[in-house]
Every structure is written in C-alpha cells, then in structure tokens.
Amino acid sequence: MPETARRPESHRYGNRPTMKDVAARAGVGLKTVSRVVNGEPGVTADTERRVQEAIEALGFRRNDSARVLRKGRTASMGLVLEDLADPFYGPLSRAVEEVARAHGTLLFNGSSAEDPEREQELALALCARRVDGLVIIPAGDDHRYLEPEIRAGVATVFVDRPAGRIDADVVLSDNHGGARAGVAHLIAHGHRRIGFIGDMPRIHTAAERLRGYRTAMEDAGIPVAPSWTSLGVTDPERVRRAAEEMLSGPEPVTAIFAGNNRVTITVVRVLAELSRPVALVGFDDFELADLLRPGVTVVAQDAALLGRTAADRLFRRLDGSLVAPERIELPTRLITRGSGELPPAG
Amino acid sequence: MPETARRPESHRYGNRPTMKDVAARAGVGLKTVSRVVNGEPGVTADTERRVQEAIEALGFRRNDSARVLRKGRTASMGLVLEDLADPFYGPLSRAVEEVARAHGTLLFNGSSAEDPEREQELALALCARRVDGLVIIPAGDDHRYLEPEIRAGVATVFVDRPAGRIDADVVLSDNHGGARAGVAHLIAHGHRRIGFIGDMPRIHTAAERLRGYRTAMEDAGIPVAPSWTSLGVTDPERVRRAAEEMLSGPEPVTAIFAGNNRVTITVVRVLAELSRPVALVGFDDFELADLLRPGVTVVAQDAALLGRTAADRLFRRLDGSLVAPERIELPTRLITRGSGELPPAG
DNA sequence: TAGAGCCTGGACAACGTTGTCACGGGCGGG
C-alpha cells in the first residue's frame, strides 16, 4: 500500500521514481529491475520488455549516489586548479577531462584562486564526496592534510608544482631547463645585460625559472646585477614599473626574460611604446604570439600533455599500480618568432 | 575463482573509518557522533571532546555520498559547456564556479565538444548523480530528453544558446543587436561592400549574428551580394579561402564582419598579408586584440556576466522561485581599436 | 517418470548517514 501511495502521480518536485516504483508498475521484483538497468543476464526478453516500458513510463533514472554508496567506487574525480579563467589551464583541464571520460569518470572542477586555505577546503570537500582521485595544482606548500585521504585510497597527483611535505606523484614542466635555454638563447644572440621579471619565489615554478636564468648567466660567465631581477611582481602595473626601471638607469638591460605569460604580455605592451628594440623571451606560449610584430619568442610548455600525463598516472594508480611516487618532468620547447632574436641595441 | 575475490575487501573505500568506528572508539552512540560532526546542539562539552579526539585519531571524514542519499540535496551542480579549452568559456566557467561556491555547492564540469549526443550523455550522467541543477551551453537543438529531469526538480538554465523544444530559462547575449551595431559601425565609416564570415546557421548564435548583419545592411539600404556572405566555415583553412574570395573578384568587399573570435583571428592573419587596408570588426573580444596593429575592433560579450547570471538564476530556482521560464538577453559592447575605423580603400 | 541441473526471479541484508522517537536521570516548583 505505501508503495502505491508513493507512485509519482504527484508531480511533486524532487520525488523521483525509484526501482521499487518501477518494479511495482512492471509487476516484478526489485532486483529484476536492477538487473535490467545494469544489463545483467538472467532476465527473459518478455520480462525485460515489461521493465523497460515501466522505466519509460515513469521517467526513471538510476540514482548513482545510492549506487556509489553500495559499490564503493564513485567514478568521479576532482581537479583543483588555480584559475579556470587562466588560458593556460583550459587545455590542461580539457586534457584531464578527456582521460577521465575515457575511464567513464566524471570530473569535479574547482579553483583555488592561489589561496592555500581554499585549496585545502576544496580538496577535502572533494574527498568527502569520495572522489576516486584528485589532480591538484598546488597553491600551498604543505599538503600533509591529505595524508589520511591518500592512505584511505584517494589517488592523488600534483601537476605544475610539486607537493609540499608529503610523498606523492608529481608532473612538472622542466622549468629550470626551459628558462635556462630561453636565457641562453638571448645570450647566443649577443645579449649580456638581461633582465628577469617573475612571480614570487615561494611559487615553485617561479623559483625554478629564476634558477634557470641564473644558471644560464653563470654558464656564460655573466655576473647578474641586482637591478636586473624583479621578483614577486604580478599585477600589470607593477610589472610595467619593474620593466621601465630595468630599461633605464646607468646599465639598462637590452633583453628581458619574462617568467610567465601574464608578465610577458605586459612587457610586450611596455616595449611597444619604446623607440629602441629590446629583445624578449617569455615563459609559456600564448595565442596570437605569432601575430604580434615582432612575433614573441617563448619557452612553451605543453599544458595538455601535463594534464594527460597526470590523469594517466592517476588512473594507473586506481588500477592498482603500487610503484613508488614519482616525479615526472616534461621537456619544454623554445619557439622562435622574432622578439628573442633581436640583437642588442645601444 | 569466485569473482568476489577479484577486488580485495580492503579496496572498497580503502578502509575508511565510519561514524560507527568513531562511536566505538569514543564509547558513545552512533547518533552522538553524527551530532558532533554536524555541529548540532545537545552534546555536552566532555562528550564532544571525546568524539573529536576519536575523529582525529582515526582520520575520519564524513561520507557525503551517504549523507546526500539520506538528505535528498546533493549540493552539487553540473556545467556542460562546449570546450573547456576555448578561452571564451574560461571566464564563464569561473563565474559559475564562484556563484556555486557562494552557495556551498560543488561543480561538475564537462565538455560536449559541440556534439549533441555527447551533451545528452553528459547531462544525463550528471542527473544520475542527482545534481541539484544544470547549466548547459547547448550543442544540440532538441532538449526534450531533459523533460523528466526538470519535472523531477533539476533546476536547468541554458546559456549562450537557447534550449531546443522545451521551455526553460535561457541567458543569451544580444547577438542580433551586437552584430547589427558592429556592421552599422562599418557602414558609418563609409563602407558599403561588407563581407560576413560566420559559423553554420544551425547554431543559434551564428544565425542571429547573420541576421544582425542583414538588418544593418537593410537599415542602410544596401543590397547584399551573395558572394559577400560565407556560412558554415569554421576551420582556419576554409575561413582563409572564404576571406580571400570575397576580397578578390569584380566587387571586392572593403570590410569584413567576423562571426566569432576564431574566425576573427584567422581573418586578421589573412589581412596581415594584404597590401591594402581592409576594415574588420569581430564578434567576441579576445586577449591581445589591442596589441595588434591595427587594434581589432570587436563586439564584446561579457562571458563572466553570462555565467553569473545563469548561476544566479539557477539558485533562485533552487530556492523555490516558481516564475515562468524566462529568456534573458544581455547587451553587448562595441570596443573600437582601429581595425573597424579604417576607411574604405579603392 | 524421477532425479539432476539450469534458468529465472525475488527476499533480504548491507553500504554510511540522518530523522524520529523513546528512555533515563537530574532538577525545579508546587
């Protein structure tokens, strides 16, 4: 009786038909409906037809939440990145999604906005949903809060920046080598006074790129003047000031290495207003870099490959791989377009 | 040999402690743990402390899947968009996320890749997870498959393009008005032979923009030659051919209106190789449009506002709003940068 | 034709949580 009363005659919102309702309507047992829905064997064609009709008539859709509770695996994963709106993360995110899709897994997405607290909050919320795995672009530098989760079986892979104070899989670009190659490229074109503008060194990628700059300069036996490096500037106005400063003064730089794509673009703006040519190489490729005059020479990392590699790694873990956590470094590629090949002026 | 042995018991949730375990360890009842975890009143300070200690010691984290099953609301929503890697959708996605976050809701993300079947598959998978709501950027033009879901209470809002064959909330840009204004701008600068290159007219936005072009031309009393409009071209190679075609011939256009940002960028490339100046206005803004020479004049839509508006609408529905489904059109903005103000040549 | 084996279908418990309700003890007021 109570079952009949719960029939979805009522168009009450939020009251969806369940397998029980379908079973009642089809005149079969609950488990038989489950079998039909999951394509399990052991149901006659006639019974199956009756069940299908009932499903159709009621607009039944299996409740995967309940399924998950019973089965253990949720077939979902989380991606915590820095900012969905940043064009660098679009392709990365998309690549992770494609791998997830290939494994029949849905993807939760969230932005940390470069705030460690928010990263943690997000990651733990995802764990509470019992995602099978996490791909994290770290904002913070201490990830011990994830220890119980990882121990409990949440496959976790860090991308773009290493994990802090825990042992986990990490997929990085070769930031040091890329920056080194980019700066060496400028040196090879005759520059000696080369500036570096980058993000706060507490961000691992920024620190590594700075290190690459220093290595290249050292390789060439060029001492670096303090006024040539500018760290921790990220908003356009301060980047502009930093660039203008190193371009004036007694020993102005003849070339600039920009530590990430946002910096690069601002520097392009500054240089466009200048009368003399200044060489520029930027870390990270960006759309339209080839359309500018001159085209912008960049050290490109493959965001999609980063994402794909991380996701592959994650699913290998979920499939039971027990190899020790690994640090994978992907190579970068120097793309010459003109701005990095300008000779020193003055 | 039994299939049950295939997945070791330890692989289920990875042996996560449950409230029952916490209760046993703290020497209290199950429900008391629940009360502590949810901050419900009616627990003495001493009991609460014991429970907290047990939680800490075991590394317990509430299973929100089970919670959801019991409570009905999942505090999660889905966003189905065309391509996460497309820079236009980054800010939109981010805006939706911010609103979701403000409502304590997690966001599932998925790309349809402009494939109606994949859109449906994704949307229904999300419904099976019992998301509270959906924001969809439609790829297909028939969304009747969502009818049972909407009736069951899944708040659904369509963005950027209208829903097909069902009555639902829609948030759009004023594609017709924007294109009309953009073309009128060209006409105001003396152009009469104006070309239009856009996507397939089966895509609503493309059709509306074409209509805007025709309206503007009609307003000015300019008959449109068939060779001036090129529809359904989207890959760079064909856009290039289309542009070159309308720029040669007996009656070459002196200006081009580009139907979306990908077309615009390709046209910029084509025009860069040309000796004579050709005016250009594009639909959709893009980064660096101001850095090109000349800067590219565009009709800009506010992607973030689109996303925010849609998400707001969705949560208003979830809060019980019962107003009839509505169609919201957001205004566009003409940004002049140079390319649209070139006078007709020849 | 009886027994064995197979196939179909259903009853029931379990997943981890929350809502309901009942119980016992301490306390204040009559």
Added chain:
DNA sequence: CCCGCCCGTGACAACGTTGTCCAGGCTCTA
C-alpha cells in the same frame, strides 16, 4: 517529597541501490 519537564543520549528505520542466496519451475537425461 513527588510530579513533570527538560536535557543528553542512543536504538532504530529509512534513503535507493547492489550482492548473496534460495525457491520454484523448467528441461534434459537415464
């Protein structure tokens, strides 16, 4: 001093699904 009330606590059912196991009915063979 006793009654009733409130407060802290816990037992139990329910959420919707799947895994296990068993009951019948059928076919096949000896």
